Amino acid sequence: MLGLTPQLALRLAVLCVLVVVLQVSAVSQVVIFGASADLTPLVVAAVGLLCGSLPGAIFGFCVGFLFDAALVQTMGLTSFTCIVAGYGAGRLRELRDPQAVVVPMIVGAVATAITTFGYGLLNFMLGIDAPVSFLLLRVILATIVLNAIIALPVFALVRRWLAPALPDDPRRRRRRAYTTGGLSPLSRA
Amino acid sequence: MYDKTVRRRRGVLTLLVVSSLILLTAYFREPPGGALHGVQRGILEVVSPVQDLASTALRPVRDGFGWVGDTVSAKGDLKSAKAERDRYRAAAQRSQAAVTENTRLRKDLKLEQVSSDDLTPYGPVSARVVTRSPTLWFAKITINKGSGAGIEPGQPVIAADGDGSENAGLIGKVDQVVGSSAVVRLITDSSTAVAATTADGVVSGIVKPSPGNPRDLIMDNVPAGAVVRRGDFVVTAGTVARRSALASLYPPDLPIGRISHIEDAGALDQVPHLKPFVDPRQIEHVQVLTRKVDANR
Numbered sequence: 001m002l003g004l005t006p007q008l009a010l011r012l013a014v015l016c017v018l019v020v021v022l023q024v025s026a027v028s029q030v031v032i033f034g035a036s037a038d039l040t041p042l043v044v045a046a047v048g049l050l051c052g053s054l055p056g057a058i059f060g061f062c063v064g065f066l067f068d069a070a071l072v073q074t075m076g077l078t079s080f081t082c083i084v085a086g087y088g089a090g091r092l093r094e095l096r097d098p099q100a101v102v103v104p105m106i107v108g109a110v111a112t113a114i115t116t117f118g119y120g121l122l123n124f125m126l127g128i129d130a131p132v133s134f135l136l137l138r139v140i141l142a143t144i145v146l147n148a149i150i151a152l153p154v155f156a157l158v159r160r161w162l163a164p165a166l167p168d169d170p171r172r173r174r175r176r177a178y179t180t181g182g183l184s185p186l187s188r189a
Numbered sequence: 190m191y192d193k194t195v196r197r198r199r200g201v202l203t204l205l206v207v208s209s210l211i212l213l214t215a216y217f218r219e220p221p222g223g224a225l226h227g228v229q230r231g232i233l234e235v236v237s238p239v240q241d242l243a244s245t246a247l248r249p250v251r252d253g254f255g256w257v258g259d260t261v262s263a264k265g266d267l268k269s270a271k272a273e274r275d276r277y278r279a280a281a282q283r284s285q286a287a288v289t290e291n292t293r294l295r296k297d298l299k300l301e302q303v304s305s306d307d308l309t310p311y312g313p314v315s316a317r318v319v320t321r322s323p324t325l326w327f328a329k330i331t332i333n334k335g336s337g338a339g340i341e342p343g344q345p346v347i348a349a350d351g352d353g354s355e356n357a358g359l360i361g362k363v364d365q366v367v368g369s370s371a372v373v374r375l376i377t378d379s380s381t382a383v384a385a386t387t388a389d390g391v392v393s394g395i396v397k398p399s400p401g402n403p404r405d406l407i408m409d410n411v412p413a414g415a416v417v418r419r420g421d422f423v424v425t426a427g428t429v430a431r432r433s434a435l436a437s438l439y440p441p442d443l444p445i446g447r448i449s450h451i452e453d454a455g456a457l458d459q460v461p462h463l464k465p466f467v468d469p470r471q472i473e474h475v476q477v478l479t480r481k482v483d484a485n486r
Binding site: 020021022024025026028029030031032036053054057058061064065066068069070071072073074075076077079080083087122126135136 | 198202205206208209210211212213214215216217228229230232233236239240243244247250251254255318319322328329331365372402404405470471
């Protein structure tokens with residue numbers, strides 16, 4: 001697990017407030033194909049991918065808490081789904097450390113699916129009477145597609161913001177070791 | 190060492206999940222004046238000015254995206270709009286006589302003349318939508334006026350602009366208020382129900398949302414055998430009563446929507462569906478009706 005340094009914690013706190021304000025004030029009001037993008041699962045997943053499972057889960061909880069408070073909706077709903085998204089992305093990094101360019105896109109889409117379906121499921125469990133209409137499924141799918149499209153730039157922005165506080169980016173470390181005269185992975189093998 | 194890390198990770202994860210579930214349960218069970226609702230109002234009080242500022246600053250970007258979408262849909266709407274205009278023109282001529290009679294009767298009964306065209310007696314307070322719930326349930330919006338502007342919980346809210354294809358209409362009621370902002374619970378929220386009637390007053394029922402579809406409302410409790418027609422206008426069925434015990438929540442005659450189709454038409458349990466006049470996803474400005482007229486709510 002990546003250590004939560006004060007600098008990283010501060011940057012994550014700023015990111016948390018920024019993403020919630022941006023989401024509820026602007027992004028949610030732009031409707032494309034009958035749905036709007038949702039930055040929160042993307043940013044939570046990006047934090048999980050960059051910082052690990054625990055910072056991802058804690059960040060997810062905080063984002064969800066602030067999000068539910070800002071929108072005056074049932075507290076704990078978004079927190080719960082975002083914890084799953086952040087922790088899942090973090091575990092993927094810790095277990096597999098995937099390096100492909102499209103990883104943020106796939107992880108972003110999966111995180112969005114987890115949060116949207118999870119939110120719906122929790123609402124059903126709380127007794128909110130909602131028929132599973134075609135439109136509901138269409139909106140969910142449109143949100144997932146939209147999020148997948150914007151996942152790469154969102155991930156790049158989050159990485160750029162957190163980079164100064166991330167001491168051990170494995171990709172950067174490997175590349176630096178090889179290009180500055182270190183043994184290539186093949187030689188070491 | 191490995192065990193310690195794993196144990197710590199699992200411990201923190203369990204703590205977070207349990208915290209979420211406790212929050213969820215506590216919030217769901219406590220009354221609106223409870224501690225968690227208070228925390229929520231406090232956070233809203235702090236965050237809403239920032240949201241208002243961000244909403245204003247980012248408006249050009251939103252409008253840019255909106256312009257593209259509107260241009261595409263406007264072309265398709267033009268033809269049906271022209272047909273509707275002709276139909277409304279004919280209907281307006283027919284209703285002129287009814288309006289004259291209505292005015293005379295109201296004068297006889299010494300009731301204050303209020304119509305959905307002139308909302309001045311209701312003390313409308315205009316406000317701008319700062320945030321809207323991005324969830325699939327489209328349940329709430331936040332506006333940039335609060336108790337400082339005379340807004341109180343329970344007051345009805347109408348949209349000052351629709352989605353461009355229809356008129357303004359009822360969108361919900363004020364749910365929570367802080368100094369500089371208020372949260373409006375939309376009529377598309379699953380906990381909302383509005384007493385309604387067709388514009389001619391023949392068929393009455395309760396308008397309920399069809400969650401997950403903000404462009405569809407259901408008119409429930411329609412009397413058996415009532416003749417409902419596709420295209421009928423539906424308005425609020427507010428009562429006019431001097432006794433506050435009989436007062437209705439919404440004033441009468443606020444437009445809600447139009448019958449789009451009828452499930453099991455003609456059957457005893459027929460269910461008319463309404464297309465609301467306002468798309469909750471497109472609202473920019475609203476009016477909160479802050480005053481009672483004839484004790485009608």
